[in-house]
Amino acid sequence: MGHSTNPRRAVSTAALVGLAATMLMPVAAVATPPTNESGIAQETSRVEEDLGPTMTGYGSASVGYTTDPDGRNIGLFVSTGSPSAFSAVDIETGERLLEYDIDGFGVQIWEFVTAPDGDVYFGATKTGEVFQYDVENNELNVIAVEPFGQTHFFGAAAGSDGRIYFGTYRDGKVISYEPSADEWRDYGSVLDGAMYVRSIDVDDEYIYAGTGTTVGVVQIDIETGAMSEIELPTAAQDEQFVQDLSVRGDYVFARMSDAVLHVYSLAQEAWIEEIPRAAGQDLSPVVTTIDSGVERREALIPMQLSDGLAFDIDTGETREISFGHRGQKRSFGLLELSAEGFPGETLVTATDEGTFYAWNPETGATSTFEPDVAPSRYLIRSLGVGPQGDIWTGGYASPPGLARTDADTGESIVYPTRTGQPEEIVAHGDYLVAGMYTRARLHAYDTTQSWSWGSNPRTDIRLGEEQDRPLALASAGDVVAVGTMPTYGTLGGALSLFDPESGDVDVFRNVVNDQTVLSLAYRGGLIYGGTGIWGGIGVEPSTTEGHLFVFDPATSEVVYSGVPVPGAENVSALTFDNDGNLWGFTANELFKFDPTTREVVLTERYFDFDDSSIYATGRELFWHEGKLVGSSNNQLFEIDPETLEMTVLFDDAYGLAIDRNGSYYYARQANLYRWVEPELVCSQTLTDTVNGGLTVAAGDVACLEGARVNGGITVGVGGALLVDDSSIRGGVSTTDARSVQIRDSEIRGAVTVTGTQDETVLSGNTVRGSLECSENSSQPHHEGSLNTVTGSAGGQCAVLVPVEDDSPNLLVNAGFEEGADVTDIPGWSLRWPASAHYVSLTDERSSDGIRSLHVRDTSTSGGGGLVSDSVPVEAGATYEFSFDQYRIDGRLAPTIFFDDADGDVVDQSYELVEPTLDTWERTDLRFEVPEGAVAARVMIYSSSGIVGESFVDNVYFGVPGGLGDG
DSSP states (O other), rough: OOOOOOOOEEEEEGGOOOOOOOOSSSSSEEOOOEETTTTTTTTOOOEEEEESSSSSOOOOOOEEEEEOOOOOOOEEEEOSSSSSSEEEETTTTTTTEEEEESSSSSSOOOOEEOOSSSOEEEOOOOOOEEEEEEETTTEEEEEESSSSGGOEEEEEEEEEOOOEEEEEESSSSSEEEETTTTTTEEEEEEETOHHHOEEEESSSSSEEEEEEOOOOEEEEEEOOOOOOEEOOOOTTTTTTTTEEEEEEEEEEEEEEESSSSEEETTTEEEEEEEEEEOOSSSSOEEEEETTTOEEEEEEEEBBBSSOEEEEETTTTTTOOOOOSSOOOOOEEEEEESSTTOOOOOOOOOOOOOTTTEEEOTTOEEEEEEEOOOOOOEEEEEEEEOOTTTTTEEEEOOOSSSSEEEETTTTTTTEEEEEOOOEEEEEEEEEEEEEEETTTTTEEEEEESSBBBBTSHHHHHHHHTTEEEEEEEEEEEEEEEEEEEETTTTTTOEEEEEOOTTOEEEEEESSSSTTTTEEEOOOOTTTEEEEEEEETTOOOOOOOOOOOOOEEEEETTEEEEEEEEEEEEEBEEEEEEEEEEEEEOOOEEEEEEEEETTTTEEEEEEOOOOGGGOOOSOOOOEETTTTEEEEEEEEEEEEEEETTOEEEEEEOOEEEEEEEETTTEEEEEEEEEEEEEEEOOOOEEEOOOOOSOEEEOTTTTTEESSSSSSSEEEETTTTTTTEEEEEESSSSSEESSSSSEEESSOOOOEEEEOOOOSSSSEOOOEEEEEEEEEOSSSSSOOOOTTTEEEEOOEEEEGGGGSSSOOOOOOOOOSSSSOSSSSSTBBTEEEEEEGGGTTTTEEEOOOOSSSOOOOEEEESSSSSOEEEEEEEEETTOOOOOEEEEEEEEEEEOOEEEEEEOOOTSSHHHHEEEEEEOBSSEEEEEEEEEEETTTTOOEEEEEEEEETEEEEEEEEEEEEETTTTTOOO
């Protein structure tokens, strides 16, 4: 039956769409104020920055070939991206003749097909558009949109009569188009259960359709539409797809998803040969070859490990050929080249990055062409945080693969990969681990070394067990926990444990039967996972509710499994708060889980989204600065854990990652954005003497650099004060200021800081008066340089001054409050330079003051620690070595060194300590000083073979009981 099409849309050479140059520097944008659930605008000083696309490049799933009336040989190329970039190029001269942006997110073109008149047709995934490239007019036309309701086009073929045939997903149909009559025909779904017609070819009588994930080859009568299945050989029946299908002479060639090419004889009605390690996409057209000295009619077969094979369609024999390129080839064209040594018609093919290769069947001559194909901006598929706190993104349908965005500058650098699509990214010690689709591959990059594809990252890890997409990654002690979705048409995901150092991996399939592992978190030696009911594309779920499970790596057992939110299909995101409570998010609900009682203690519903449509990626949940920050269905939100009030920041933001500076990152198509505290720009800069004091009004930013103010300073609501190395001959009073930052200055008067909206810093100052801080939005900080105050210090600023310590503690800076970082900290030093990979100063939590020492060791082969300066001891005496420890996981090995008068170690000793999880607990050790020792040093240490994470504060070394009961 006929089917009318939508009106054609033409893109001529006079209306080319240019692709703007990629800009990776941040561009500030004005953000709409966020709203809460009721739509009430919330006050915020943050702004949105558009950092631009993180990756651009070339990646076409197929290539088209034709010749225009002037004899120009034209290649058609679509770089998948956002948008996808179509270009028509002169293969020989390299000139770009036409360019067009195909709107949509990650639209792919899986096959171009050239009609007898030279026009080229292709259908798009996702948008359902069908295009015609009019070769005579160098014009691209949209000839239909979603014919017969089809939204995804895969295989395509042209009959000798000019009819064009397409295979589709998700109805698994074959449809055809008659250009001369502008009519469509629907042959219908070709095989029960098959959602894909992945590949297709045609001869004068029949259409041949290769299907998936119910796999088969179906022969369809062109005129009557009658269908019959050609039963696949036994070895191919368990595959997911007939990836490529070609009819050449009396043979049908079916390349399966395991890369085995099966050859079917139409004359014998039997499968007669298997050719392993075949590469995509199709076989070449049949050509007459004489390069071997014998005239043959052959079709070329792309091969993974060689240039290719030539298959003689008369004898069935194969031979090796030298094409000049091995591996996948993006279809073939048969063109007459102008270059010498290429008589008659020459076979031309291309790579996915737009390099074209030519092979002449008469002479065997080869040539390479690099035409100006249009690049695209890659859709951002995944976001994660690297070991240094920068943001990493993964590109859809990559390469180029991965990009790192500097948390300070916003600049992006591409780290090129050659295989796979990064589905998830996580930091594990110094390693960046990316989970790659397809075949559930893992890439592990040692960030302390240079990126060198083939050696660093290591790329040889495949999980197997029918796993396909690593959707969840979590650093879990000395391994990375990996949650995966199974391959197409299959149920039953897996939890895997991967050691990036050794490459060892253990796979545990069906930790929850027939479900995919979507989210992971780790605490106290246990792995917590969330699952979803869906499996690989092309199969219906067998269960109805997503689960929360707890897995013990020590026993390789699931020790708990349950449904946290009845009716929810997917448990999509998990995170722990600072008290050890587990929070999770489905598509619509928040829940809180008590790991001790293993009970869900609360749930709260916020949205009403279709759970099944967005289960795979883009949902995140983090505990950050006392609140929950998350993303679901493009809603980026914050939740107050006490009131459970949600504030939706954006309703068009994909994914979420939080950098070392606390900025939020998310994507819109190919562009990366961040939600960040803006830099303060001085509205007035004072460097000389200011008489009569200073008043900073709302909206003003007063900057003092080496200035002297004769009088006090008052900062009003919304004003900001930045002072460095200055003298203030009076007090300082601020109320509801935007920011207050005073460093290395003298203040002759009282300082009162109240209600500051953003950052408050008081660092290295001398205050001749009192210091009082209250109701500031965040804890005021000393940045490692305490203040000297002659009066009292109270409120939030009580911890910004030295602690009056009359205890017999021999250690300096026992609470780690002073010092810029672990490489420059009074009273302490790194045991070895590499120790900086394991210990750091943090204000994430402390038992007293602002800061503590964070020890995090994920390596079983390395370790490090922070060692105190030497202090005097008396031989034969007993000393106490004690500290506060907040243990997240694993153990510490606190160590003491006893030195002689020459500084040589007389003896050393350590203890393995493992206090209660998720609470501050005091560890008290006693050591007797050996003969010959005159000094001691203590070390907070995680040794080789020990992994874990702890926070340490208030270290004491001195006479036993010197701290009293506290």
